[in-house]
Amino acid sequence: MASWLQIPKNSPFSLANIPFGIISAASSRVPAIAIGEYALNLNAFASSGGFAQLPAVQSHLSPTLNAFAALGRPVHRQVREYLQNVFRADTQFPQILKDNAALQKSALVPLSEATNHVPMQIGDYTDFYAGLNHAYNIGVLFRGHDNALQPNYKHLPVAYHGRASSVVPSGTALHRPQGQILANPAADPKVPTFSPCKKLDIELELACFISTPNDLGKPVSIDEAEDHIFGLVLMNDWSARDIQAWEYVPLGPFNAKNFGTTITPWVVLIDALEPFRATGLEPGNQESLLPYLREKKSKNCYEIPLEVELTNKGGQPTIISNSNSRNLLYSFPQMVAHHTITGCNLNTGDLLGSGTISGAEPKTQGSLLEQTNGKTPLTLADGSERMFLEDGDTIVLRGKAGTEGNYVGFGDCVGTILPPFKL
Template sequence: MASWLQIPKNSPFSLANIPFGIISARSASRAVAIAIGDYALNLNTFASSGGFAQLPEIQPHLSVFGQPTLNAFAALGRPVHRQVREYIQNVFRVDTPFPQVLKENAPLQKDALVPLSEVTNHVPMQIGDYTDFYAGLNHAYNVGVLFRGPDNALQPNYKHLPVAYHSRASSVVTSGTPIHRPNGQILANPTATPKVPAFSPCKRLDIELELAAFVSTPNDLGHPVSINNAEDHIFGVVLMNDWSARDIQAWEYVPLGPFNAKNFATTITPWVVLLDALEPFRSAGLEPGDRDSLLPYLREKRAANVYDIPLEVELTNEGGKSSVIAKSNAKNLLYSFPQMLAHHTITGCNMNPGDLLGSGTISGTEPGTQGSILEQTNGKNPIKLADGSERIFLEDGDTVVLRGMAGTEGNYVGFGDCVGKILPAIKLDI
């Protein structure tokens, strides 16, 4: 697909993508936008100027584009998202059937097309609840080996259900927000007896490379979402860094799971990529042959239930030297987002528009494919960076960038950068 708008060939936001987000720019208040090439199209401005005149179905809903979150747009449901995305693709095609809408409308281009460099992005949805799954089989295995050895690496439940925990919604931030190293309780000497914790900045600060899906349409309390309908309850996907304080986690997590180790920040990309845009990249997940042994409420019709999206983790030190420290792929998941949603709601749990489902850390099986630093270093075997320095965990001043992009040059469907810089722990007067 070619556009009359100049779109760099390596842009994650090709005409094949059209992801949705929330921007503010030029002193205007927050509004819904899409990203295309190096620009955001402000859909509130676009709608106010009659940009959607050729799409009658959206006319009753134009107010959603002036909202400060995507919740109202998402709640309209997948058929509407599909119409709007395809309409916008048609508007931007080189052979657009509606040249008068934008291609030959210089004043509206000037008003509504804003360079991404001038845009402030915001967390795209008001997140009611954020659930983090553990569907990255290789990650679960790698971490299990570190804690329990290879024979008992995976718990008995792992291949029967997508393990998950509720996580913290309030501290989900958008790409670019700096992250203060958290303070907390750690064991200075984990093998000493009795175990006595110290108050300290986290010394084992880590990343987790994940995808995360936003819920669009809700289900009522007591009424599960069927695996066959689950995909239509998902609005789209972002890239996510679930920052993790491994030393705080190791001390606090028995018996109820991680808490303070995760609640200080989670970074997501600001542009939500619709499932329709990912559709061409469907792929079989891990061990599709085992799916027949799943309980029926988790069985999907298609084996190709995850997506082939190359992912990478880049670490840049305070001096500005960058190193790619891991390359992975989103197909390294044992469970799909529809399976996660079906499992989450099988008890009758109600989901709302804006609820966020993290995939869990996405690791490959080979060295250099792990989505967390812990898996690479085990806290002792350093990663060598391009500048000759080493990392066992993150240091103050480090900037981590996650990237994920499917497809081929000129037609990439990607998330954009998921960026966070580590600032020193805040000194507390206690």
């Protein structure tokens, strides 16, 4: 597909994508799509009759994407296809935008000038642990090769509830967290020290937003689960490993994760990812799952190359990891089915993280803990070394599926570490 709009060949936001987000316009927040180097302000577009053919959409353009997401997948598909048509070189609707210079000027905002926001009002945020290699790598560090994966791991997508309030959009700087750590973990009796986190880490994840809700008490079946998914974003689940090590027994991570989680602001619709379906790591395992988790589709993951870049203050960017979403053992529909099997209700705007997406080889892991184990440092472009993050470090996660000119990507997921807040 070619567009009348100039779209750089390496843009994650090709005509094949059409992701949705929320940007600032004047003093309010408005829905938008990203295309090439622009955001299209959908309120401005609608005001000029852009959605005259789709009146249901017009009344669901709000300062968050929740109302639009709640319209359901058939509507999202219809709107995406319509907007692709509007931007196509051979558009059936040239008068709407292609030949309307005034609307182009008022509604197309350069992405470099757009302020993005968390695109949805998030009710609950759940983080899964579906990255098989990550779970294995972490298991090896804690329990050795033979007992690396817990007995439940290949039977259900392990998950924990996360903190929704501190989910922030790409570009938000975060203070290094402070809390209780064991300065000398080998000591007995174990007495904690109050300290800034000394083992600040990242987690490379994908996450999905929920579109249509389910009622409390009524599970979502595996066959219907995908239709409850609005779309995907990239996510950095920042983790304070030393705080986590001390606090997490017996109820799981809490302060180690609650200080911030960064997501890309553009939601890539689930339909935009359909061409990139791929066979997962262990197709055989899928067949052994209990029926409520068993998918009819054999291709239950996506082929999306992912990368992690670290830039130290005053230094050069270094790509520290290359991974791929094929490393997830469970799909997002399986996560939805498992989450709701007890009757738990998912609401529009809920966020489900995949867990860290690591490969099996060196330089493909999605966390520093796996890459360095606090022992073998990474070497950055300027020769500096890293076990964990230092103040002033900037992390960028990137991911895009497809090929040049037709990429379906997420854009950059950026976060910089500030010094600890002065108490």
